[in-house]
Amino acid sequence: MNKENSMxxxxxxxxxELEWKKQGKLLARFYEAEQDVVPPENFKDAFRPVDRxxxxxxxxxxxxLPLAGSGMLLGKKEALCIARExxxxxxxxxxDCGAAKIAIERFNGITLDNAVERYAQEWGIMFAKELxxxxxxxxxxxxxxxxxxxxxxxxxxxxxxxxxxxxxxxFRISRKYLSPDYAKTEIGIAxxxxxxxxxxGHIIPFRDERNSKFIFTAIxxxxxxxxxxxxxxxxxxxxxxxxxIKTLQIP
Ligand SMILES: [Zn+2]
Numbered sequence: 405m406n407k408e409n410s411m412x413x414x415x416x417x418x419x420x421e422l423e424w425k426k427q428g429k430l431l432a433r434f435y436e437a438e439q440d441v442v443p444p445e446n447f448k449d450a451f452r453p454v455d456r457x458x459x460x461x462x463x464x465x466x467x468x469l470p471l472a473g474s475g476m477l478l479g480k481k482e483a484l485c486i487a488r489e490x491x492x493x494x495x496x497x498x499x500d501c502g503a504a505k506i507a508i509e510r511f512n513g514i515t516l517d518n519a520v521e522r523y524a525q526e527w528g529i530m531f532a533k534e535l536x537x538x539x540x541x542x543x544x545x546x547x548x549x550x551x552x553x554x555x556x557x558x559x560x561x562x563x564x565x566x567x568x569x570x571x572x573x574x575f576r577i578s579r580k581y582l583s584p585d586y587a588k589t590e591i592g593i594a595x596x597x598x599x600x601x602x603x604x605g606h607i608i609p610f611r612d613e614r615n616s617k618f619i620f621t622a623i624x625x626x627x628x629x630x631x632x633x634x635x636x637x638x639x640x641x642x643x644x645x646x647x648x649i650k651t652l653q654i655p
Contacts, residue, residue: 415549419547420551420604423547423551424604428615430571430572431554431572431619433570434554434619435614435615439633439649439651440650440651440652440653441621441650443652443653443655444568444570445568446568447568447571447652448655450563450564450565450568450571451560451562451563452562453468453469455468455493455494456468456490456492456493456494457492457494457495457540458474458487458490458494458495458496460473460474460497460501460503461575461576461577461578461590461593461594462501462502462550462575463551463552463574463575463576464498464545464546464550464551465496465545466565466566468494469490469561470576470577470578471487471581472503472590473502473503473506473507473527474495474496474497474524474527475487475527475531476503476504476523476524476527476531477503477506477593478586480530480534483531484534486581487531488535490578493537494532494538494540495528495531495532495535495538495539496528496540496541497527497528497539497541497542497543498524498542498544499524499543500545500548500602501520501524502550502593502597503593504520504521504524504527505520506593507523508520508523521542525542528542549603549604550597550598550603551603551604552594553574553598553618553619554572554573554619554620554621555594555598555618555619556574556575556577556621556623556652557577557579557591557621557623557635558576558577558578558579558623558624559579559623559632559654560623560624561578561580574621575591575594577590579624579635587635588635588638588639591636595620595643598618599618617647618643618646618647619648619649619650620636620639620640620650621652622636622649622650622651623652624651624654629651633651636649637649
């Protein structure tokens with residue numbers, strides 16, 4: 405567990421440049437698409453969850469089902485209601501959680517690293533107990549910065565990019581279970597983290613204008629996609645052209 409000063413060691417510029425280059429090929433599929441992205445091979449596998457472990461929307465906590473900070477920004481009552489609907493069987497928390505940082509700022513403005521780590525764990529333990537399921541611990545994350553250039557806005561409720569070889573790492577927003585307003589909050593958090601100092605920051609994204617935009621990817625049926633895109637537009641607009649919207653149709 406990389407607990408000590410985890411937020412201050414947000415990846416060196418060299419590490420970030422290397423990761424940026426590595427992801428270029430996977431992202432070409434998205435940048436080259438008009439709006440509808442051609443799904444990679446075995447795309448169906450992305451919709452077959454192998455467990456019902458609650459994780460974060462953070463791209464480094466792949467697998468299971470995601471809610472920002474394991475639901476901590478929803479408030480306990482609503483989070484419990486949604487977690488039951490998602491049929492969550494296990495709860496986790498994780499190191500360096502951006503949602504925990506936001507939650508603490510809401511309460512009292514203190515964002516010391518140890519306060520963030522403690523809050524994330526305390527929420528996870530409390531939430532598991534209330535839900536009547538096991539708490540499986542405070543997960544380590546790698547790399548030590550946010551490497552996602554995509555946030556998936558998922559109407560299926562089961563999408564996981566990590567089950568498909570040629571999909572880039574991305575934040576995952578469970579739109580299926582969330583109100584449109586709250587889902588917008590989560591995707592707003594994702595893009596602000598990705599474009600901030602804990603992500604690639606402002607240094608790399610503007611080097612190559614065309615292939616450097618952050619990507620919101622709506623995932624839904626043919627009928628759902630136009631609505632999802634409309635929901636994403638006002639969030640993307642806050643970034644003055646720095647965020648583009650693409651779609652992936654559920655097979
Ligand atoms: Zn998190």
